[in-house]
Amino acid sequence: xxxxxxxxxxxxxxxxxxxxxxxxxxxxxxxxxxxxxxxxxxxxxxxxxxxxxxxxxxxxxxxxxxxxxxxxxxxxxxxxxxxxxxxxxxxxxxxxxxxxxxxxxxxxxxxxxxxxxxxxxxxxxxxxxxxxxxxxxxxxxxxxxxxxxxxxxxxxxxxxxxxxxxxxxxxxxxxxxxxxxxxxxxxxxxxxxxxxxxxxxxxxxxxxxxxxxxxxxxxxxxxxxxxxxxxxxxxxxxxxxxxxxxxxxxxxxxxxxxxxxxxxxxxxxxxxxxxxxxxxxxxxxxxxxxxxxxxxxxxxxxxxxxxxxxxxxxxxxxxxxxxxxxxxxxxxxxxxxxxxxxxxxxxxxxxxxxxxxxxxxxxxxxxxxxxxxxxxxxxxxxxxxxxxxxxxxxxxxxxxxxxxxxxxxxxxxxxxxxxxxxxxxxxxxxxxxxxxxxxxxxxxxxxxxxxxxxxxxxxxxxxxxxxxxxxxxxxxxxxxxxxxxxxxxxxxxxxxxxxxxxxxxxxxxxxxxxxxxxxxxxxxxxxxxxxxxxxxxxxxxxxxxxxxxxxxxxxxxxxxxxxxxxxxxxxxxxxxxxxxxxxxxxxxxxxxxxxxxxxxxxxxxxxxxxxxxxxxxxxxxxxxxxxxxxxxxxxxxxxxxxxxxxxxxxxxxxxxxxxxxxxxxxxxxxxxxxxxxxxxxxxxxxxxxxxxxxxxxxxxxxxxxxxxxxxxxxxxxxxxxxxxxxxxxxxxxxxxxxxxxxxx
Amino acid sequence: xxxxxxxxxxxxxxxxxxxxxxxxxxxxxxxxxxxxxxxxxxxxxxxxxxxxxxxxxxxxxxxxxxxxxxxxxxxxxxxxxxxxxxxxxxxxxxxxxxxx
Numbered sequence: 057x058x059x060x061x062x063x064x065x066x067x068x069x070x071x072x073x074x075x076x077x078x079x080x081x082x083x084x085x086x087x088x089x090x091x092x093x094x095x096x097x098x099x100x101x102x103x104x105x106x107x108x109x110x111x112x113x114x115x116x117x118x119x120x121x122x123x124x125x126x127x128x129x130x131x132x133x134x135x136x137x138x139x140x141x142x143x144x145x146x147x148x149x150x151x152x153x154x155x156x157x158x159x160x161x162x163x164x165x166x167x168x169x170x171x172x173x174x175x176x177x178x179x180x181x182x183x184x185x186x187x188x189x190x191x192x193x194x195x196x197x198x199x200x201x202x203x204x205x206x207x208x209x210x211x212x213x214x215x216x217x218x219x220x221x222x223x224x225x226x227x228x229x230x231x232x233x234x235x236x237x238x239x240x241x242x243x244x245x246x247x248x249x250x251x252x253x254x255x256x257x258x259x260x261x262x263x264x265x266x267x268x269x270x271x272x273x274x275x276x277x278x279x280x281x282x283x284x285x286x287x288x289x290x291x292x293x294x295x296x297x298x299x300x301x302x303x304x305x306x307x308x309x310x311x312x313x314x315x316x317x318x319x320x321x322x323x324x325x326x327x328x329x330x331x332x333x334x335x336x337x338x339x340x341x342x343x344x345x346x347x348x349x350x351x352x353x354x355x356x357x358x359x360x361x362x363x364x365x366x367x368x369x370x371x372x373x374x375x376x377x378x379x380x381x382x383x384x385x386x387x388x389x390x391x392x393x394x395x396x397x398x399x400x401x402x403x404x405x406x407x408x409x410x411x412x413x414x415x416x417x418x419x420x421x422x423x424x425x426x427x428x429x430x431x432x433x434x435x436x437x438x439x440x441x442x443x444x445x446x447x448x449x450x451x452x453x454x455x456x457x458x459x460x461x462x463x464x465x466x467x468x469x470x471x472x473x474x475x476x477x478x479x480x481x482x483x484x485x486x487x488x489x490x491x492x493x494x495x496x497x498x499x500x501x502x503x504x505x506x507x508x509x510x511x512x513x514x515x516x517x518x519x520x521x522x523x524x525x526x527x528x529x530x531x532x533x534x535x536x537x538x539x540x541x542x543x544x545x546x547x548x549x550x551x552x553x554x555x556x557x558x559x560x561x562x563x564x565x566x567x568x569x570x571x572x573x574x575x576x577x578x579x580x581x582x583x584x585x586x587x588x589x590x591x592x593x594x595x596x597x598x599x600x601x602x603x604x605x606x607x608x609x610x611x612x613x614x615x616x617x618x619x620x621x622x623x624x625x626x627x628x629x630x631x632x633x634x635x636x637x638x639x640x641x642x643x644x645x646x647x648x649x650x651x652x653x654x655x656x657x658x659x660x661x662x663x664x665x666x667x668x669x670x671x672x673x674x675x676x677x678x679x680x681x682x683x684x685x686x687x688x689x690x691x692x693x694x695x696x697x698x699x700x701x702x703x704x705x706x707x708x709x710x711x712x713x714x715x716x717x718x719x720x721x722x723x724x725x726x727x728x729x730x731x732x733x734x735x736x737x738x739x740x741x742x743x744x745x746x747x748x749x750x751x752x753x754x755x756x757x758x759x760x761x762x763x764x765x766x767x768x769x770x771x772x773x774x775x776x777x778x779x780x781x782x783x784x785x786x787x788x789x790x791x792x793x794x795x796x797x798x799x800x
Numbered sequence: 801x802x803x804x805x806x807x808x809x810x811x812x813x814x815x816x817x818x819x820x821x822x823x824x825x826x827x828x829x830x831x832x833x834x835x836x837x838x839x840x841x842x843x844x845x846x847x848x849x850x851x852x853x854x855x856x857x858x859x860x861x862x863x864x865x866x867x868x869x870x871x872x873x874x875x876x877x878x879x880x881x882x883x884x885x886x887x888x889x890x891x892x893x894x895x896x897x898x899x900x
Contacts, residue, residue, distance in 0.1 A: 773896065774896035775892075775893065775896055776892060776895075777822070777823055777824075777892055777893075780822055780823055781823050784819055784823060
């Protein structure tokens with residue numbers, strides 16, 4: 057056992073050397089995208105499939121090595137650490153490389169720096185691993201499609217952008233990936249652009265995302281100003297709070313700012329550490345200190361930080377499909393199913409969770425922002441879960457379920473159980489990707505039927521799909537030996553136990569909301585499973601017998617199903633940590649969230665809890681999940697089949713119609729936002745465009761010139777007498793003028 | 801003695817008649833004659849003012865004007881003849897060469 061452990065702790069390559077090759081992880085899929093996009097049509101189907109899969113597989117191998125390097129700590133040596141440009145202490149369990157200045161303007165500078173630590177390493181493995189499986193699945197799923205090469209180019213592009221997002225060591229580079237995944241998802245959702253509805257879905261996703269991205273940008277600018285203000289106001293007292301030797305640390309911080317710019321995560325972490333939350337220390341700057349100069353003059357550091365974080369939340373809400381910007385995700389199901397699995401389950405929509413985990417040290421300084429994140433998560437989650445109750449489209453149910461699960465992750469992030477949120481991100485990536493791919497397999501085998509009421513009884517016809525779908529359904533429901541149970545309940549336990557100053561009641565309520573969400577999840581997921589796979593085949597089915605998909609599709613399903621079971625090793629075994637025994641994942645992500653822990657402990661506004669869930673709370677969670685599932689089983693196996701032919705009561709029908717129409721949220725947006733904007737634009741169009749610009753400005757100029765020209769035409773007749781007449785008139789004018797002068 | 805204003809009114813009337821002719825007549829020769837009329841109106845004012853001020857410079861100016869008018873008339877007649885040769889008409893409305 058020790059030998060094995062030692063093997064895994066000794067990287068095959070020297071981490072310092074491998075760090076220089078980190079760019080290859082991004083470059084490989086990018087190259088794949090280029091080759092597939094430009095030469096794809098000439099290369100033929102087999103080659104495109106090979107290139108697309110091979111580049112992602114290559115990225116996966118490199119990610120494994122990178123991950124391995126991050127964990128490099130053979131006995132007797134120190135664990136891998138990289139120098140921090142911003143402070144005297146090193147960054148532990150991280151490798152990174154700075155490829156130099158990307159751009160700079162004045163004192164503002166952005167470097168092209170990549171960094172892999174335990175958080176981004178975990179996500180790297182998920183992105184490239186799940187990404188590879190989805191590429192493999194796509195080779196079969198898209199085999200009847202004409203423009204398969206375009207599809208694979210987009211898919212590779214998406215992976216490259218997502219890897220940039222995760223590996224970036226500053227906010228600007230992260231934003232590049234953030235925008236990149238947005239664009240790739242737009243291209244992929246609208247992949248079948250000849251179908252107007254699908255193209256519109258892509259556009260909706262794009263526009264909704266842009267709203268969030270705008271907030272993200274403003275938040276980034278606020279952070280730049282904040283760092284500038286901190287840099288001019290902080291003294292050694294501040295840096296005494298952050299690092300051992302205060303003066304050296306201060307010098308290093310300023311050097312780091314010049315070298316790496318204000319938006320590098322390392323710098324933000326140092327700043328967060330140096331911002332004590334209370335007065336009374338020797339520090340010149342605390343959260344309550346007003347900013348002395350610049351555009352933010354008079355605002356306090358804590359206030360600006362809270363605003364920036366709330367804007368980041370709006371940005372994350374756009375990308376991660378949270379309330380109020382979640383409306384694009386269900387529509388996005390118009391895209392190819394593997395895309396739904398890759399983008400809407402495993403990677404892009406979790407970017408918001410990643411962002412907040414990455415900036416956990418900023419988040420814990422503002423309980424207001426934290427509780428807002430948590431409440432938004434809870435609202436989204438509950439709303440989406442309730443909508444999912446009545447959806448009949450198998451992919452739409454999964455989409456709402458994704459929105460709901462993301463809400464749970466946001467709850468976790470919001471109350472400070474970052475490790476559990478990340479764990480749920482990982483396990484959710486496994487089982488939700490498996491569910492989406494399973495849904496794709498079901499559609500593939502049933503002539504693209506997506507209505508679960510017209511399926512049924514697939515259990516015997518599609519054995520592999522059935523088995524894997526069952527496993528992942530149980531995982532998302534939270535049945536005991538599967539990973540979803542542990543990740544979800546770690547979050548709910550954290551919600552229950554963590555302490556946010558001033559919001560004690562809110563977190564308490566959130567816990568019970570969480571239990572309701574868990575029951576809802578169990579109910580609607582069981583409903584989908586039962587209607588699709590159990591019972592008899594629906595008489596309305598398109599084809600009498602479904603067929604099982606080929607190995608390229610079932611293999612990823614099996615791998616993902618296995619992963620969603622074995623992922624529990626991240627949560628279950630306990631390891632000795634700083635705060636007593638803790639689950640593997642918490643221990644593992646410890647270095648990443650160490651700053652957040654320290655700041656929370658120092659400030660006293662937020663208290664992060666490290667107790668383990670008791671058997672009692674596990675039991676409660678389990679009973680909730682099982683009862684949700686059992687209710688669904690009773691309703692759809694016994695209750696409804698026995699009532700076939702009897703009309704449902706009016707009340708039930710109206711509730712169903714209400715939920716089926718997604719609580720009319722889209723209509724509300726239409727009424728509250730889109731319609732007013734359209735009307736104002738119509739007025740602007742009529743008044744400004746048609747009248748002022750077209751009529752007065754454009755046609756007016758032409759009219760004046762024409763009139764003037766036709767009037768001046770008489771000046772140039774070539775007729776000597778006309779010229780003489782002009783002269784005579786001038787003479788007359790002169791005479792009259794002279795006469796007036798004389799008479800006066 | 802006749803007051804100077806009578807001469808001036810007569811000169812103005814002559815000038816106006818000449819100008820009217822220049823503006824409305826179509827025949828180039830008549831136009832020339834009208835120009836002569838205008839020049840003579842100017843001469844009349846010169847002479848009237850010269851007589852009133854008892855000075856000979858007005859008379860000298862009148863001679864110059866007559867000389868220039870004679871020269872102009874000879875050149876003008878030459879042009880009119882050349883135009884008549886090439887176009888067969890001396891109707892001013894049809895000779896719009898100044899346009900080009």
